[in-house]
Amino acid sequence: MPDFDAAWTVSHLAQTLKRRVEADGAPIWVRGELTGVKRYASGHCYFSLRDDMARVDCTMWRSSVARLRSPLEEGSVVYALGHASVWEERTALRFNVSQVLPASAVGPAAQEAERVKQLLLRDGLLDPGRKRPVPEHATRIAVITSVAGAAVRDIITVAARRWPGVELFVINSSVQGATAAAELVAALDLLCHLEAIDCCIIGRGGGSKEDLVAFNDESVCRAIAACAIPVISAVGHEVDVTLADLVADLRAATPSQAAEFALPDRRDVEVRLDRARRRLVGVTAALLRARSDRVERTRDRMGSALVERVRRAERRLLAASGRLAPALARRVAGPREHLARIESRLLPAMRRRLAAVDAQGRALAASLNALSPLAVLGRGYAVARDPDGRLLRRAAQFTPGSPFTLTVSDGTVAARTEDSHG
Amino acid sequence: MADTPTLGDDLKRLEDIVRRLEDEETGLESALELFEEGVTRLRSAQARLADAETRVNQVLKDSSDGGTIRLVPLDE
Numbered sequence: 001m002p003d004f005d006a007a008w009t010v011s012h013l014a015q016t017l018k019r020r021v022e023a024d025g026a027p028i029w030v031r032g033e034l035t036g037v038k039r040y041a042s043g044h045c046y047f048s049l050r051d052d053m054a055r056v057d058c059t060m061w062r063s064s065v066a067r068l069r070s071p072l073e074e075g076s077v078v079y080a081l082g083h084a085s086v087w088e089e090r091t092a093l094r095f096n097v098s099q100v101l102p103a104s105a106v107g108p109a110a111q112e113a114e115r116v117k118q119l120l121l122r123d124g125l126l127d128p129g130r131k132r133p134v135p136e137h138a139t140r141i142a143v144i145t146s147v148a149g150a151a152v153r154d155i156i157t158v159a160a161r162r163w164p165g166v167e168l169f170v171i172n173s174s175v176q177g178a179t180a181a182a183e184l185v186a187a188l189d190l191l192c193h194l195e196a197i198d199c200c201i202i203g204r205g206g207g208s209k210e211d212l213v214a215f216n217d218e219s220v221c222r223a224i225a226a227c228a229i230p231v232i233s234a235v236g237h238e239v240d241v242t243l244a245d246l247v248a249d250l251r252a253a254t255p256s257q258a259a260e261f262a263l264p265d266r267r268d269v270e271v272r273l274d275r276a277r278r279r280l281v282g283v284t285a286a287l288l289r290a291r292s293d294r295v296e297r298t299r300d301r302m303g304s305a306l307v308e309r310v311r312r313a314e315r316r317l318l319a320a321s322g323r324l325a326p327a328l329a330r331r332v333a334g335p336r337e338h339l340a341r342i343e344s345r346l347l348p349a350m351r352r353r354l355a356a357v358d359a360q361g362r363a364l365a366a367s368l369n370a371l372s373p374l375a376v377l378g379r380g381y382a383v384a385r386d387p388d389g390r391l392l393r394r395a396a397q398f399t400p401g402s403p404f405t406l407t408v409s410d411g412t413v414a415a416r417t418e419d420s421h422g
Numbered sequence: 423m424a425d426t427p428t429l430g431d432d433l434k435r436l437e438d439i440v441r442r443l444e445d446e447e448t449g450l451e452s453a454l455e456l457f458e459e460g461v462t463r464l465r466s467a468q469a470r471l472a473d474a475e476t477r478v479n480q481v482l483k484d485s486s487d488g489g490t491i492r493l494v495p496l497d498e
Contacts, residue, residue: 136430137428147496165470165475165476168476171480273467276433276437280443280457
């Protein structure tokens with residue numbers, strides 16, 4: 001026995017169908033032939049779209065009808081943008097149309113673009129693996145665009161702000177119109193004859209969809225793919241991605257953005273330079289401090305080791321002398337005094353040697369400091385070098401009459417030794 | 423360009439120099455040399471940043487004599 005209590009009402013069926021059909025709210029383009037076009041006094045239009053196999057009833061509300069660029073012609077093939085819905089009263093499917101374009105206006109260009117895309121895909125020119133990285137510090141950038149357009153101004157403005165050291169090579173080309181594709185290809189060919197270009201920006205400022213045809217051209221796309229250097233596309237049109245965008249190594253939404261991709265920001269570089277400067281000076285200073293500490297520690301260790309050895313010898317002598325007959329004690333007194341004398345001479349001598357090593361380290365540190373951009377030579381320090389560029393650290397290295405150079409804050413001075421005192 | 427170091431080259435070398443200086447195996451003499459080179463690189467990079475001026479050329483191809491390429495400053 002069927003469960004009649006669970007039977008749906010017609011309304012429930014209609015509502016359920018409506019919910020399911022309308023769940024995906026995204027509009028879709030439908031291509032078909034216009035038939036049964038009726039326009040009512042209310043301003044709304046009703047018509048059907050059909051092809052060989054099927055037919056769908058359409059509604060177009062007054063507000064959308066008012067925006068139509070050309071009247072709906074019976075029998076013409078159109079693209080209609082809309083979404084499917086269910087008219088509950090009849091549980092009938094309707095396609096609610098918001099825009100109608102004659103297929104003749106959009107057809108050929110879109111069809112050609114699709115054809116080219118399939119060819120580029122087949123030849124592997126759209127593979128993500130083909131994309132080359134854009135250099136981090138470009139200094140020579142080619143720009144292919146119209147010199148009369150806004151794109152080139154935008155790129156120059158961004159370059160001057162971010163990275164003033166750049167050199168731009170602008171290759172003029174039409175970016176729309178009948179000759180645009182051929183001119184773009186010629187410009188890409190000309191690019192190959194320029195030397196040492198880091199990357200290329202190809203593009204234009206904003207334009208209507210029809211203005212972008214050249215950037216969907218097969219020869220232009222193939223020339224971009226064949227380009228020896230990385231190419232950034234900058235076709236100023238957010239909505240439509242051109243085939244040139246897909247072939248290029250990097251896609252920028254606008255020419256300004258392309259310049260930002262191609263050029264580092266000078267402020268970032270300044271920060272990096274400053275960090276390198278501080279580390280350079282800091283690490284060198286630390287290195288010298290570490291050497292100096294090691295000299296100090298060695299001196300301390302050597303000094304105390306020596307004293308300890310002398311003391312041990314003294315204790316042995318005392319112990320020995322204690323065991324000997326008093327008569328022999330006198331003989332021991334001699335070496336003991338001798339040792340004491342040695343100690344008094346050895347320690348100062350060792351200290352003098354170590355002090356000399358230490359002074360050498362300090363002289364080195366001083367010459368490093370003099371080179372440091374922080375401790376500027378302007379304070380009055382100077383660095384002396386022999387003609388081979390070796391640092392002169394000790395008076396003994398200056399032989400009377402020999403030439404040397406002095407590096408001071410703003411340059412070098414040629415000098416000659418008169419006399420030296422160690 | 424390959425012949426003269428670019429600012430990018432200077433930056434990379436500088437960071438390499440600092441890394442080598444931080445390496446405790448580096449002797450005092452070579453540390454001094456590295457430091458001197460570092461100072462030179464630093465100054466050249468800073469000078470390059472300070473003097474930098476954007477140059478804008480237009481690339482022209484003469485159709486008359488078989489396509490000689492000329493660079494002319496782009497009119498602002």
